[in-house]
Amino acid sequence: MDAKQCRICRSNTRLRPSGSVVCGSNVYQCNNCAGWFLHPEVQVDYMQSDWGGRRLQSFAAMSERVRPRARAVARVAESILGRKVESVLEIGCASGYLGAAMRDLGFRYVGIDVDRDGVNSANAHGISAQELPAERAAELGDRFDLVISLDVLEHVQSPLDAFKAIANVSQGVAIICVPNPDGLMARLRSFDTIQWLAMKALGNSRHIVRSLDGHWHNIAYSRRTLELLCEQADLDVILLRSMSINDPTFGIVEPNTSLSYRVIDILSMAFGMGPELLLVAKPKSLALGCEALRPLGKINQQ
Numbered sequence: 554m555d556a557k558q559c560r561i562c563r564s565n566t567r568l569r570p571s572g573s574v575v576c577g578s579n580v581y582q583c584n585n586c587a588g589w590f591l592h593p594e595v596q597v598d599y600m601q602s603d604w605g606g607r608r609l610q611s612f613a614a615m616s617e618r619v620r621p622r623a624r625a626v627a628r629v630a631e632s633i634l635g636r637k638v639e640s641v642l643e644i645g646c647a648s649g650y651l652g653a654a655m656r657d658l659g660f661r662y663v664g665i666d667v668d669r670d671g672v673n674s675a676n677a678h679g680i681s682a683q684e685l686p687a688e689r690a691a692e693l694g695d696r697f698d699l700v701i702s703l704d705v706l707e708h709v710q711s712p713l714d715a716f717k718a719i720a721n722v723s724q725g726v727a728i729i730c731v732p733n734p735d736g737l738m739a740r741l742r743s744f745d746t747i748q749w750l751a752m753k754a755l756g757n758s759r760h761i762v763r764s765l766d767g768h769w770h771n772i773a774y775s776r777r778t779l780e781l782l783c784e785q786a787d788l789d790v791i792l793l794r795s796m797s798i799n800d801p802t803f804g805i806v807e808p809n810t811s812l813s814y815r816v817i818d819i820l821s822m823a824f825g826m827g828p829e830l831l832l833v834a835k836p837k838s839l840a841l842g843c844e845a846l847r848p849l850g851k852i853n854q855q
């Protein structure tokens with residue numbers, strides 16, 4: 554059956570099947586928001602993901618590795634806000650390894666995640682975390698200077714509700730990273746031969762179209778999708794650009810420093826088609842002074 558409504562912006566017009574099939578579902582692009590989604594929706598069982606288990610194994614090393622980046626991310630938020638960041642909410646906190654770094658740096662940190670193993674791991678490390686999906690973040694009844702969500706929103710059931718929840722819990726800056734469906738590799742993989750080569754080279758069987766794989770990624774956000782969702786959720790876009798997964802500040806989740814990947818990465822970034830999109834936003838109701846916005850020139854050039 555054809556898709557009747559865009560899963561992302563909820564538009565019910567101009568939905569276009571791409572002709573590609575992933576995990577038995579059709580890949581659609583919405584001409585209203587330019588986002589990509591799978592129809593029928595593929596149900597993800599996060600408890601089978603083993604993300605929490607994998608994170609648990611290397612918790613101390615990962616927390617140590619991300620500490621300089623945690624500090625750098627907070628500095629970016631502080632330079633935009635023009636004041637100190639005291640509270641941090643991470644949407645999709647996994648085992649809380651970034652939370653441990655944030656807590657050790659003196660921030661009041663709260664994490665949420667749908668992966669119970671991850672939340673249990675975070676709690677076992679003394680980190681404040683709850684089992685809660687992004688869309689229900691407002692149930693925390695709290696507001697945060699920095700809301701951060703790294704490679705998480707491509708997994709959610711309802712992107713619009715997730716963005717509205719982010720606006721609701723934010724009293725400062727929201728920093729969001731998602732895979733880029735318009736990235737160089739994401740585009741090239743729409744060709745069957747390159748798809749096959751990529752699967753061979755990476756040694757796995759993930760069939761990926763525009764960053765959708767039907768296992769974890771059921772939604773893909775283009776730049777226009779992110780702008781539209783921010784508009785619908787009363788968020789102002791401060792910065793939106795493509796990003797390397799090895800970004801010196803925001804490349805926290807899964808950096809890949811292999812030579813072959815770095816070559817592709819350098820090429821992608823040279824064309825402005827990095828594998829990730831970085832969005833920095835703030836609630837429309839929050840006023841920022843000109844002074845506070847000045848450091849953004851530097852961030853934009855990175």
Ligand SMILES: [Zn+2]
Nearest residue numbers: 559562583586
């Ligand atoms: Zn749409």
